[in-house]
Each structure stands twice: as C-alpha cells, then as structure tokens.
Amino acid sequence: MKIKNVRCVHINAPVVKPGPDTRPGWNTHAPRSQPIARYPYFKRVDGNKPGSTSKAWVQITAEDGTYGLGSFAHGPMGAALIDNFIAPLIEGRDALATELLNDLIWRSQESYQGGIATAAQSGVDLALWDLKGKLLGRPVYELIGGPSRNSVELYATGDDLEWMMELGFKRFKISCPFFYEEGSEGLSKLEEHVARSREIVGDEAELMLNPVMSFNADLALRVAERLRPYRLRWFEEPLPPWDLEGLQDLKRAMTWTALATGEHHYGRKQFRQLVAARAVDIIQPDIEWAGGLSETLKIYTYAEAAGIETIAHMGGNRPWGQHFACAMPESSLAEWFLDTDVGQPVGDRLMPGVPAAINGKVVPSDAPGFGLEIPEEWIVPWNHGGQKRAVYDAP
Amino acid sequence: MAATESPMAEYWLGTDPGVLLEETARIPGTATPVNGRIVPSTAPGFGMEIEAGDISKWDGRIG
Incomplete structure (x- = not known):
C-alpha cells in the first residue's frame, strides 16, 4: 500500500x-x-x-x-x-x-x-x-508488542493538589517557581512550596518536582539537599540537556532521590549518550518531540537494557503515550498533565477517541491505529x- | 529486509558443490537465493508452509 x-x-x-x-x-x-x-x-x-x-x-x-x-x-x-x-x-x-x-x-x-x-x-x-x-x-499497542498491562498507571502534573486527589490520583509532580539567580530567598520559597505540597498529599504519596532546566549542577545539588526531608520520588530535568557531565555529577551525589530527564533530548543518539554515561535514573522522551514512536521504541530499548525506566513526557494525555506505556513492560507509569480547570472534567481538552484518566489510570483505545475519532x-x-x-x- | 542498518545477511552453504540451492532441504515456504540475493516471502507471518501433519511433540532428544 x-x-x-x-x-x-x-x-x-x-x-x-x-x-x-x-x-x-x-x-x-x-x-x-x-x-x-x-x-x-x-x-x-x-x-x-x-x-x-x-x-x-x-x-x-x-x-x-x-x-x-x-x-x-x-x-x-x-x-x-x-x-x-x-x-x-x-x-x-x-x-x-x-x-x-x-x-x-x-x-x-x-x-x-x-x-x-x-x-x-x-x-x-x-x-x-x-x-x-x-x-x-489493529491498535498500535498490539503492533509494538503489547499489551503488557490492562491499564496505564498515571501520575498527575500540577499544583491543584486537592483537586487532583479528588480525581483519584496518588502520584503528583509539582511546579518549581524558583530560578537560580533568585538566591537563598528563592530557595526558601521553593522549600515552602514543596513542604506545603507534601503536607497536602500525605506521607505515602509519591511527590516529584520539575525545575525545567532552571538550575546549574551546583545549585541543583543544594536544592536537592534542602528538599531531602520531603522525600521526592524524583527530581526532574534540573539541568539543560547539554550538561551531561553535570547530570553525571548530580546523579552520583544525589543518592536519596532519583534523577529524571529527557523531554528536551531529541533522537536516539542523544539518549544513547545519556544512558551510556549512567547520567540518569529515569528517561522521559517526549514522543511528539524526540522523533515519534519509532524513535521512542529505540530509546526505550537502550534504557531497558541498562535497567533504566522510560516514562514518556506528557504520555498519559496523548494517544501515542497511552499506547506506548500500555505495550512496554519497563514503562509502568505515564504523566497526566492537568491542563483543565478545577472542577472541569479532565477529558475536556482531549481529541475525540482519546480516553481520559479515571481514578489515576487510563485505558488506551483498542480501536485500529491510535483510536482517534476526529x-x-x-x-x-x-x-x-x-x-x-x-x-x-x-x- | 526491514531494518535499514542491516544491509546484508549470511547464507550458510551446507550443500555439496553442484547441488542446486532450490533442491536443498529447507523450511517449506522460505525463499532460495538467486544470484546472491534473496526476497523474503510476502505471505502472513514468516511465510513458512509447514504442514500440520509434519509437526509433532518434541520427544526430549538431545543432539
């Protein structure tokens, strides 16, 4: 054809x-x-x-x-x-x-x-x-070797924590308002933000922080030490993608929290370096940025062989991320980016045919392709x- | 055939000189090289045409 x-x-x-x-x-x-x-x-x-x-x-x-x-x-x-x-x-x-x-x-x-x-x-x-x-x-998750699971476990990204808990999420990633030039005052505000978030979600819930490349390696380690009492599940993309040595240093020093990164890495060649250097604990390719599903499968293979989990950036909201996580054994979690208002159904911004999160999980469409009904x-x-x-x- | 960085494959010549490749024992349905090239079957799956009657339970033999 x-x-x-x-x-x-x-x-x-x-x-x-x-x-x-x-x-x-x-x-x-x-x-x-x-x-x-x-x-x-x-x-x-x-x-x-x-x-x-x-x-x-x-x-x-x-x-x-x-x-x-x-x-x-x-x-x-x-x-x-x-x-x-x-x-x-x-x-x-x-x-x-x-x-x-x-x-x-x-x-x-x-x-x-x-x-x-x-x-x-x-x-x-x-x-x-x-x-x-x-x-x-056939649904795409079958074409790439799945399903490996009946539903995909999600973590929610956002700061509307009470609403996210009401929706049934049990894992949460919060924003970071602090940039590295804001000094100790900014660091204190960040600690308040994280402490308040931990208090809301409770001791047992997984909590993550995403500074989106706003730190350098020195500050990232000082932030991680300051936030150690709040037991972050992972510290996400604190450094720009080109600072491979900084990521290596941070990962070796930050033994109490996993280091995640990858949404701004493009293509398997960049990910190969990241994995080979043992510079990260969790990789997060964005399937809409990193080269598509074909490329993400190759990236996954590098990571899986090195014992590193792949959790695709924004994977839960998008049909390709849902199918990927449904199919691949070492992708046990997907991100649900909360882009809807408090009180609004979380599926309101999805394209027709894309399933919405229910109680912190999502079940991909089993219709042919990705199941889009646009x-x-x-x-x-x-x-x-x-x-x-x-x-x-x-x- | 599918992977772009796998441009060549080995064909192990297990037959005597003079024996035509199409006369050698092989899995029914699989292709025979012609002039140093091979075209895989386009049938579903790997295209093997093994009769059900020719398939029996492994008897545990070693070697």
Missing part, C-alpha cells in the same frame, strides 16, 4: 468552556521557572513565555483513502519542513515501511536534525503508525506560504 499524500493540517476542534462551578486551574496562573526566567520582565506563566509555539498535525493518506494522523510540537516551523521537504521524499513509497521512511527522513536532515526538524519527523512517524494500525485493523470536517490544510515544495528523484 503506497502513500498517496502527506500534508500538514490544523485540527479545527471546538473549545470546551469550563462550566460555572469551576475555577481557573494552576496551568493558567502558576509561575514556573524555565531558562528564560533569567530575565524577570517576562511572565513565567506557561504559554506566554518567549519561544512558545503551537502544535500542528500531519495527515498521511494511503492510495485506498485510509489516513493516519499524528501531532508534533513547534507546528509553524515544522509545517514548512513537512509540506515542502518530507512529503515529496516519502509520497509514493510503502506506507507500512516505517523504518525505511524514518531512515530517509533522518538522512535527508543530516545537517539540521534535532530540535524542530525532529519534532516535525515525530508527527510524520505518528501519522504513519496510526495509518499502519488502521490498514492492519471528524473529517475538523481537518483543514495548514495555512503557510512562501516556501516552494521540493522535487526529488523518484523512488
């Missing part, structure tokens, strides 16, 4: 407004530290920081009219790559040959792979897996111009 068409699209989904008995969730107002926080005149609320981009979708149609869908980060930049360079490279080729198609894309992007290009490739790969599942009539009329061509579509030699 050949690929007939590859195109970047926008999903024109209606926005569900929170009901009258809700209040704005943490995601709308909680200050979060990220690298750009060095400059205090930028707001720290997610979505408003410089560099924030929206996601886009890829639709890949086979010659019999069956199509698959996948989404990826940094949509406006990646869309030009997909429509003008990746589409002419893979159209007309075998739709099921995901290894070949990914290899073609990797090799065509040898001078700029990673970052935006790898995020764009992720969307293409996910659309290919959705298409493969539909053509073969109405065709919602799918509209991506609007961009200027760049001409490439013309390559025929397969």
Whole structure:
C-alpha cells in the first residue's frame, strides 16, 4: 500500500468552556521557572513565555483513502519542513515501511536534525503508525508488542493538589517557581512550596518536582539537599540537556532521590549518550518531540537494557503515550498533565477517541491505529506560504 | 529486509558443490537465493508452509 499524500493540517476542534462551578486551574496562573526566567520582565506563566509555539498535525493518506494522523510540537516551523521537504521524499513509497521512511527522513536532515526538524519527523512517524494500525485493523499497542498491562498507571502534573486527589490520583509532580539567580530567598520559597505540597498529599504519596532546566549542577545539588526531608520520588530535568557531565555529577551525589530527564533530548543518539554515561535514573522522551514512536521504541530499548525506566513526557494525555506505556513492560507509569480547570472534567481538552484518566489510570483505545475519532470536517490544510515544495528523484 | 542498518545477511552453504540451492532441504515456504540475493516471502507471518501433519511433540532428544 503506497502513500498517496502527506500534508500538514490544523485540527479545527471546538473549545470546551469550563462550566460555572469551576475555577481557573494552576496551568493558567502558576509561575514556573524555565531558562528564560533569567530575565524577570517576562511572565513565567506557561504559554506566554518567549519561544512558545503551537502544535500542528500531519495527515498521511494511503492510495485506498485510509489516513493516519499524528501531532508534533513547534507546528509553524515544522509545517514548512513537512509540506515542502518530507512529503515529496516519502509520497509514493510503502506506507507500512516505517523504518525505511524514518531512515530517509533522518538522512535527508543530516545537517539540521534535532530540535524542530525532529519534532516535525515525530508527527510524520505518528501519522504513519496510526495509518499502519488502521490498514492492519489493529491498535498500535498490539503492533509494538503489547499489551503488557490492562491499564496505564498515571501520575498527575500540577499544583491543584486537592483537586487532583479528588480525581483519584496518588502520584503528583509539582511546579518549581524558583530560578537560580533568585538566591537563598528563592530557595526558601521553593522549600515552602514543596513542604506545603507534601503536607497536602500525605506521607505515602509519591511527590516529584520539575525545575525545567532552571538550575546549574551546583545549585541543583543544594536544592536537592534542602528538599531531602520531603522525600521526592524524583527530581526532574534540573539541568539543560547539554550538561551531561553535570547530570553525571548530580546523579552520583544525589543518592536519596532519583534523577529524571529527557523531554528536551531529541533522537536516539542523544539518549544513547545519556544512558551510556549512567547520567540518569529515569528517561522521559517526549514522543511528539524526540522523533515519534519509532524513535521512542529505540530509546526505550537502550534504557531497558541498562535497567533504566522510560516514562514518556506528557504520555498519559496523548494517544501515542497511552499506547506506548500500555505495550512496554519497563514503562509502568505515564504523566497526566492537568491542563483543565478545577472542577472541569479532565477529558475536556482531549481529541475525540482519546480516553481520559479515571481514578489515576487510563485505558488506551483498542480501536485500529491510535483510536482517534476526529471528524473529517475538523481537518483543514495548514495555512503557510512562501516556501516552494521540493522535487526529488523518484523512488 | 526491514531494518535499514542491516544491509546484508549470511547464507550458510551446507550443500555439496553442484547441488542446486532450490533442491536443498529447507523450511517449506522460505525463499532460495538467486544470484546472491534473496526476497523474503510476502505471505502472513514468516511465510513458512509447514504442514500440520509434519509437526509433532518434541520427544526430549538431545543432539
């Protein structure tokens, strides 16, 4: 079965407004530290920081009219790559040959792979897996060797802890409002935040902290020591992805808390270094950024062979993350990012066909592909111009 | 056939000189090399065509 068409699209989904008995969730107002926080005149609320981009979708149609869908980060930049360079490279080729198609894309992007290009490739790969599942009539988790479990255990990310507990979650990851230039005063505020969170969730619940690359290795260790009494399950991405030596030093010194990182690592080559250096306890590839499902499976294999667990970034909210965690034995947990308001159903922002969390667990769809049920009329061509579509030699 | 960084495979020649490859004992349904290349079966699974009657319970023999 050949690929007939590859195109970047926008999903024109209606926005569900929170009901009258809700209040704005943490995601709308909680200050979060990220690298750009060095400059205090930028707001720290997610979505408003410089560099924030929206996601886009890829639709890949086979010659019999069956199509698959996948989404990826940094949509406006990646869309030009997909429509003008990746589409002419893979159209007309075998739709099921995901290894070949990914290899073609990797090799065509040898001078700029990673970052935006790898995020764009992720969307293409996910659309290919959705298409493969539909053509073969099987859910993706079966195609990659699952199921390994009947449901996927979730941890919730957010600061609305009472609401998250009411929803049935038992594991929680909280935000970090503290950037490394804020000194001891900022560190004290962070300790208050963590102490209050531990008091709310209780002694037995798992609690994690995510500083999103806001520290250097020295401060990360001092923060970890200060927070030691609160028994964090893991300390997530305290350093930028390029500081491999810093991660190694931190992991060796921070024996009381696991070190997790990976959402800003792109592709198996970066993860191979991370695993080989024993620089981390848990890896967290983002399936929409790191190269798609094909690449995440290879990353998983490196980690699994080294005794390191893979817990995909934002895996619980997305169909690909649900299928991945359902299938892979050493991925026993997935993240549920709470992007809805307090009191609002947690499934309100999901695409049709994507199951929502219930009592801290999620059961992936068993429909063919990833099980997406997006109405065709919602799918509209991506609007961009200027760049001409490439013309390559025929397969 | 599927993995891009596996461009070559070994074909172990267990037959005498002069014996045609298609006449050698092999699993029914699997392909025979032609001019140094082999095309795997496109049938479901690995494409093996072993008759059910030819399959018996392992008898525990060693060697």
